[in-house]
Structure formats: structure tokens, C-alpha cells
Amino acid sequence: MPTGTTQSPYRIMVFGVGAFTQGMIRVLKENGAEVSTYLTRDYAHYGPMVEGKTFHKEYYPNPCEILQQEQIDYVIPMSLDWALQEWTEDFLRSGIPILCATGEGYQIERDRDFSQQLCQRFGVPFAKSYLARNRLEAEQILEQDPLPYVIKNPYCSPTSPIHTIVSETVEQTRTWLKHVDYKEGVFLQQYLGRLEGGHIAFVSHGEIYSLISNQEYKRAFDGNQGIVAGAPLGGLVEQDPEDKYELARKLLHPLLPWFREVNFHGPIQVTALKYEGVWHVVEYNIRLGVTCGPLILRMLKDPAMILAQTAMNQPLDLAFHEDRKYGCSLTLAGYGYPYTQIVPPKLSVQATEPFDCDVWWNEVDTDLKGNVYTSGHRIADVVATGRTVEEAIESSYRNIKKIVCPGSYYRTDIGKTLWPLTHV
Known part of the structure; x- marks a missing residue:
């Protein structure tokens, strides 16, 4: 078993492309790990390629053979798509750990209505939401409960037919419902304003380990103007193992019985909006992607080991750099x-x-x-x-x-x- 030291480094493969993938592998490489990338899309290859060995999905449509050849200790996925491939079952049978929840635990991000029902089961506030199969049902919901809604795809994926549309008035919602793609239906989530916050933790060995609280700047332009972009235009991260804003205590810890029930282990991020003085969940994420991942690794003293322990569902002993708060x-x-x-x-x-x-x-x-x-x-x-x-x-x-x-x-x-x- 690797120790995360330069004498016996972890061999880690990241599934992804672009800046977030590059940031993850650079920090892990500097931590003594041997790193490589499985390029999952047809663009944004430059960053990962300057850091180390890369394998393109076009030439390696099934990464399982590469994982065995490279003797990979664990995998870090940057998106949910790894679980939606023809080779997914082959990968799961290989037994190679992945830094992402699997099985029922995977559904907390993938299936938005599942996460809503889970929160209802454990008494966690969740933004009022409806599931509609088509435009007719969506417009009936708007007629019966005339609120501004954020329009989302029911299933989360980079290839989803609907990407998040924020409507701040009922009329905006009504207009957008005429133009969205209903191939997978539509998830309507009550617009609760702009008072947003986030918290990321690791779940491992049946426990929740808080890491950071964060704020993402999702709109395109200064003053939070413009549309919500596909990925944030910036963000702030604060070390928060003590959960000073109580996001974990109110929105993650009530789910601990379920985490244990489904053997959940991996990252968990909750994004919430404060509405009428109460934090309401708008979504959960189960990957160390986007702006926070590389920053979290920079803050941890031994990130390669901590990620390995999480992927392998072991107890964690978190240690942070004091000068990187x-x-x-x-x-x-x-x-x-x-x-x-x-x-x-x-x-x-x-x-x-x-x-x-x-x-x-x-x-x-x-x-x-x-x-x-x-x-x-x-x-x-x-x-x-x-x-x-x-x-x-x-x-x-x-x-x-x-x-x-x-x-x-x-x-x-x-x-x-x-x-x-x-x-x-």
C-alpha cells in the first residue's frame, strides 16, 4: 500500500480536461504522486498535457486496460459522466477505488428529485421543487403555483439537454418554458434569491469531515450581472473544519444515517440559499471539480494520502496548512x-x-x-x-x-x- 511519500508514491489518474484537471494533477504531483489523465472530452487538453502522461478517449475508448497497465491506485473524476459509459461496469468490477460515491450514493447529485425526497425524509430544508415530464405539465405547475423558478434538467450531466436557467420572475419562467428541451423532462426549483453559500466535506468510514466553506461567483459580469455561466467566473474558499457557518450541521449531518446506509464515501458539496432566514438546499455535488478542488488540495498538508483514504473508505486525519486559510x-x-x-x-x-x-x-x-x-x-x-x-x-x-x-x-x-x- 502506498504511503503518499516520494519513496512509495500513489499512482493517480484523473478523468477530465481543462484547468480544474490540471490544477488537481499539479498539486498531487508536487505532493509526490505519479499522475496521469484520461482525457474525456475533445477540447481543453493543453493544461493536463503539460503536467504529465495523457490518454485520449478517442484512442482508448475503454480506460480499464490503461488503469491496469499503469497500476493506478485510485481515480479522480471531474464529472459525473464516468458512471454513464459503456465501460462503467467493467471499471466497477475492476475494484479500483474512485473518489466519488457509487451506487445509490451517486444519485444524490445525478437525480435532482431523489435529493429532494432524501431531504424530505431527513427533515432537511430543500427549495420547493416540481418534476414535469413535458411543457404542458410544466405550465400547469406554474399556473397552480405561480412562483419564479430556476429551470434545471432532472438529471445532472454535462450533456444534459437543459443547463440551469435562472428566472427571477413568474413571467421569465413562463417565457423560458416555451424554449427548453423536454427530452428528459424538467425540474422546476423555486427561485429563492441570491444569498448563496456552499460547504464541502469528505464522507469516509461512516463519518463527515468538514473541509471548506465557499462562495462561487456564477454570473458572468461585475455586480452579479448577466446570465449564470456554465462554470463560475470566480470563487472564494475558507478553511472550515469547524463548520463555522453551520452549513454542514444543518444540511449534511442529518443525512449521516443515509450515508452509512449506502456506504457513501467521497466528497460531498452542498449548495444552499438563505431564504427567510433559513438555509435551503438547492443541490448536492459528489466530485472535487470546478473552482474548489485544487484549492482544497493546496490547503491540505498531504492531499494524495487524504484522497486515497477517502476513496478507500478509511478514517481521516486532516491536517491543514496554517498559512493557506x-x-x-x-x-x-x-x-x-x-x-x-x-x-x-x-x-x-x-x-x-x-x-x-x-x-x-x-x-x-x-x-x-x-x-x-x-x-x-x-x-x-x-x-x-x-x-x-x-x-x-x-x-x-x-x-x-x-x-x-x-x-x-x-x-x-x-x-x-x-x-x-x-x-x-
């Missing part, structure tokens, strides 16, 4: 984002000075001369930690200004709104 993530967005129907040209990406914090690359590539360019919508994530939130924010903004790309932008108000959670 806060983290700030900023996204440099490219031409046309978040309106991804716009096809951008290939535009140059240049760093004017060396970076002194983490920079993870998204939809960028190099030409034959080694020049970096982007033809996508998300260019990079600039990620910094610090003893204080102000220190982390200052470092992120200082470094993002070193990247030059025509037509790009970033939010300039991280930390000025939505934070701290005590104000929520």
Missing part, C-alpha cells in the same frame, strides 16, 4: 463567453511576467512555433491562497493582469459582493 480563484474568460454560441477566432495568449501563484489553463493550445492561443471561451483560472482572504484576492488579481488576450475579461469584484457568508 483562504483561497481566491479568478477566471479569465475569452471572446464571447458566456454566450458559447458565438464562435471565437484563434487569439493569442501571452504572459507578460512570471506568475507567483497557480495558473491553470483551459481552452488553450500551442501552434507549431510554441505560441499559445485560444479558440475557446474559458482561457485560464488564476488561483491563490493566503493567511487572509484579502491576501488571496490581491495575489489572484495581481497575477491575472499578467495574461494578455484580445477580447478577454474577468470579474473585478470578487470579495466585494456575496462575501463573507456571515453577511448572507
